Amino acid sequence: MLLKRADKLCGEVTVPGDKSISHRAVMFGSLALGTTRVTHFLQGADCLSTISCFRKMGIEIENNSDEILIHGKGLHGLCAPEGILDAGNSGTTTRLISGILSGQNFDVTLTGDASICKRPMKRIMTPLSMMGADITSINGNGCAPLLIKGTSLTGIHYDSPVASAQVKSSVLLAGLYADGITSVTEPFLSRNHTELMLHAFGANITSDGTTASIVPEPALHALEINVPGDISSAAYFIAAGLIVPNSEILIKNVGINPTRDGILRVALAMGGNITVMNKRTDGGEETADLLVKSSSLHGITIEGGIIPTLIDEIPVIAVMAAAADGTTTIKDAAELKVKESDRIAIVTDNLMKMGCDVTPTDDGMIITGGKSLHGATLDSCLDHRIAMSFAIAALIADGETHMKDAECVDISYPTFYSDLENLISKS
Numbered sequence: 001m002l003l004k005r006a007d008k009l010c011g012e013v014t015v016p017g018d019k020s021i022s023h024r025a026v027m028f029g030s031l032a033l034g035t036t037r038v039t040h041f042l043q044g045a046d047c048l049s050t051i052s053c054f055r056k057m058g059i060e061i062e063n064n065s066d067e068i069l070i071h072g073k074g075l076h077g078l079c080a081p082e083g084i085l086d087a088g089n090s091g092t093t094t095r096l097i098s099g100i101l102s103g104q105n106f107d108v109t110l111t112g113d114a115s116i117c118k119r120p121m122k123r124i125m126t127p128l129s130m131m132g133a134d135i136t137s138i139n140g141n142g143c144a145p146l147l148i149k150g151t152s153l154t155g156i157h158y159d160s161p162v163a164s165a166q167v168k169s170s171v172l173l174a175g176l177y178a179d180g181i182t183s184v185t186e187p188f189l190s191r192n193h194t195e196l197m198l199h200a201f202g203a204n205i206t207s208d209g210t211t212a213s214i215v216p217e218p219a220l221h222a223l224e225i226n227v228p229g230d231i232s233s234a235a236y237f238i239a240a241g242l243i244v245p246n247s248e249i250l251i252k253n254v255g256i257n258p259t260r261d262g263i264l265r266v267a268l269a270m271g272g273n274i275t276v277m278n279k280r281t282d283g284g285e286e287t288a289d290l291l292v293k294s295s296s297l298h299g300i301t302i303e304g305g306i307i308p309t310l311i312d313e314i315p316v317i318a319v320m321a322a323a324a325d326g327t328t329t330i331k332d333a334a335e336l337k338v339k340e341s342d343r344i345a346i347v348t349d350n351l352m353k354m355g356c357d358v359t360p361t362d363d364g365m366i367i368t369g370g371k372s373l374h375g376a377t378l379d380s381c382l383d384h385r386i387a388m389s390f391a392i393a394a395l396i397a398d399g400e401t402h403m404k405d406a407e408c409v410d411i412s413y414p415t416f417y418s419d420l421e422n423l424i425s426k427s
């Protein structure tokens with residue numbers, strides 16, 4: 001795809017529903033009794049993979065574009081799928097479903113695309129096995145495909161070495177099927193959508209600092225869920241509004257859950273002009289409208305407990321840092337290496353190709369911004385967040401930028417390019 005410089009971006013945009021929340025709505029709705037109605041559901045390829053897995057396990061799911069109806073059959077209502085379950089490109093689907101499958105009374109093979117088959121699954125296999133789960137990596141490399149033989153489980157306390165919502169959620173979901181209490185403590189609090197939504201479905205789940213605990217209940221009960229706009233998708237327009245001169249963008253209905261709002265805190269700390277308006281709470285999730293105006297940004301250090309709250313936004317934060325005066329240092333983000341691509345390597349490589357002064361480190365990167373960027377031929381490495389981040393970088397680069405496999409944005413934001421184009425053409 002060919003991407004060009006923009007003089008300014010103006011107008012209003014409503015980003016699609018939150019990917020993490022959309023996945024969980026399908027999973028928990030399938031395990032609840034009754035019909036769960038979900039509006040503003042994300043129709044991205046990852047969430048469609050989750051729908052397809054649960055349909056294969058006998059759950060009727062009506063998908064009427066923005067609204068979906070999940071006819072849940074209760075905690076013990078899933079049935080053995082014919083053939084393998086395919087999670088596509090989705091780490092969330094793979095890791096969360098593994099927790100659910102561990103406690104069923106049937107066996108399943110779970111796999112995904114080439115990227116999923118390289119991502120680490122030992123991080124869930126270890127705690128699930130401690131609970132008694134029978135889960136093996138078929139190729140013996142700690143990755144998918146996984147063979148999961150349903151069995152009875154026992155509650156454990158797990159001290160997770162990583163702040164990962166996928167690890168935490170996988171264990172808590174297995175805890176729905178375990179004898180006794182299951183709890184997880186993580187080094188820093190990761191996104192808490194599982195805790196909030198399971199509680200709304202009637203689960204006996206509590207949180208205390210960085211520990212979440214669940215006690216099994218006989219049933220979950222269907223809900224109405226209105227999915228907030230995805231702050232990870234809004235992040236591209238936050239960055240664009242800040243770094244493209246003369247811009248003003250209103251981003252409507254964005255989820256600002258404090259375990260996800262690191263991008264806002266970082267943008268403000270870099271000197272960004274962002275007004276958070278119309279704050280409200282819907283189904284336990286905070287949302288707001290964001291007014292973003294062009295700003296002179298400066299570099300900062302990003303490290304520690306804020307990292308899990310912005311982990312997926314680091315590629316676009318790196319683009320903001322390239323446009324900012326001074327040095328931005330990103331630390332404690334080694335998790336970036338095991339996402340859809342090695343996001344430390346790809347982000348730094350692509351920024352260098354555009355003329356930015358950037359150094360990769362073991363757990364992040366150091367970016368000295370302020371130099372003008374130039375267009376380049378870039379590879380998305382089939383990673384949606386890389387494609388979208390560098391579409392934003394292209395807006396401030398001299399000349400043309402060519403992005404390979406740009407259509408991979410379908411994973412989380414199928415209308416990304418048309419929404420971006422609308423803001424450019426209104427200028």
Ligand code: SPQ
Binds near residue numbers: 046090092385
């Ligand atoms: O689902 P997947 O492929 O892992 O997606 C990503 C993304 O960029 O969209 C990560 F690559 O988001 C994860 C996120 O990084 C979604 C997620 C969740 O919904 O629980 C949690 C985070 O992953 P982790 O490993 O930190 O738990």
